Amino acid sequence: MKEIDIEDKIITFRMxxxxxxxxxxxxxxxxxxQNLQNILxxxxxxxxxxxxxxxxxxxxFKIKVTEIKKGSFLSELMIYAGGAMQLAYPIVNAYSPSLLFDLFKEGYTYLTTILQANRDGKKVNIHQSESGDNLILVIEGNNYAPINIRVKTFEFVKRSxxxxxxxxxxxxxxxxxxxxITDKKSKKDKIEITSRERELFTVESRLDEKAISFIGEIFRIDTHAKNGKLLIHECEEEQLKGMELNFELILDKHVHKCCKIIDKRAEFVALKKMEYDPITxxxxxxSLKIIEINSN
Incomplete structure (x- = not known):
């Protein structure tokens, strides 16, 4: 099996x-x-x-800080991939740090584009290209040209x-x-995150006014925060069956009741908290806001 020398890509990271x-x-x-490490x-x-x-x-796969400079937090991060060792994976190019950083940039660009379109009230349609390698995004309005995105990039944004x-x-x-975040070599590949991007990624949620009833099972609860997580076993909305969802309690009296029925099935009435998803x-x-609990 072929041995691969360490390949690196240096990015400048400034806060x-x-x-x-x-x-x-x-x-x-x-x-x-840590968030940067998680994304990469x-x-x-x-x-x-x-x-x-x-x-x-x-x-x-490693990310190493090779230099830290004074004047804000300015550092050089080196992405290592491969190594002088035998790899068990057949696709050697998958370890290219350039591909990793490109995927990072493409994913970020996709998310900012879609979230901005949603904020502008623009409808987005998506379909697969004839080759099957790309997805084509069409945002309504004359100012938006069709956007091609690799299937791998779409898989990445679902994860990240x-x-x-x-x-x-x-x-x-x-x-x-x-x-x-800048590619030190080209200096053109730059990602800038400011208050504008924070606002863009802060997707507002809304409370659906229509309550739903379901049979569920609480398996985690925080009595101080009055929230937790449950599993939906049966529901009038079929797509919710089998889902694990976070919940919060509106009434204090429900905290004690939830503690008594933890890991047991019970009937719940709740409001759904909805949020725009740039993937779907x-x-x-x-999540759910529980307004009523009935247990035997």
């Missing part, structure tokens, strides 16, 4: 804000870097068609959307004002 004026606020710095992990897993990182994958939301949520306009291009149920 600006009060957290970095005098030294580096460890919490904010590590939180942002998802890019790597997408390219090799795996669900989770193994010990072997951690040996093959929540991580992108977490990354952009770190921008608070004060402690962390801006994040820049329509509203999806995000």
């Amino acid at each position: 600006e804000g009060k957290s970095f004026d005098d030294g580096f606020d460890l919490y904010n710095t590590l939180t942002v870097l 992990d998802k890019a790597y897993l997408t390219l090799i068609d795996k669900e989770r990182m193994s010990k072997k994958d951690r040996q093959l 959307f929540d991580d992108f939301k977490n990354l952009t949520s770190q921008i608070d306009g004060e402690n962390v004002k801006k994040i820049n 291009l329509k509203e999806q149920i995000k």
Whole structure:
């Protein structure tokens, strides 16, 4: 089997804000870097068609901080992929750091484009190209040309959307004002995250006024926060059967009742909290507000 030398790609990563004026606020710095690691992990897993990182994958794929400079948080991150070792995977090119970073950029561009179109009230249609390798997005309106997106990129954003939301949520306009990610070699491949992007990724939810009834089973509850997670066994809306959803309680009296029926089936009445999903291009149920509980 062919041996592969380490291939690397250096990206410049910069954070600006009060957290970095005098030294580096460890919490904010590590939180942002962890979100970046999570996104690049998802890019790597997408390219090799795996669900989770193994010990072997951690040996093959690394992100290292090679230099930290004063003046905001300015660092150089080196993406390593491959290594002078025999690989068990047949597609060697999947380990190219360039492909990983390109997937990162394409996914981010897709999400910002779709979320902006939704905010503008524009309808988005999606269909597969004749070759089957790309998806074609058509946004209504004369100012929007059709957008081609690779199927791999679409798979990546399905995995990483929540991580992108977490990354952009770190921008608070004060402690962390801006994040820049740039390909050091080309200096043209740049991602800039500001308050505008944070607002874009903060997808507003709405409460559906129509209540639903279902048979469910609570398997986790936080009595102080008055929320938890449950499994829906039977429901008038067929698509909800088998779903695990977060819930919150409206009435204090329901907290004690939930503790008594944990891991038991009960009848619930709830309102659905809906949120636009840039993957399905329509509203999806995000969580439940429980308004009534009936148990035997």
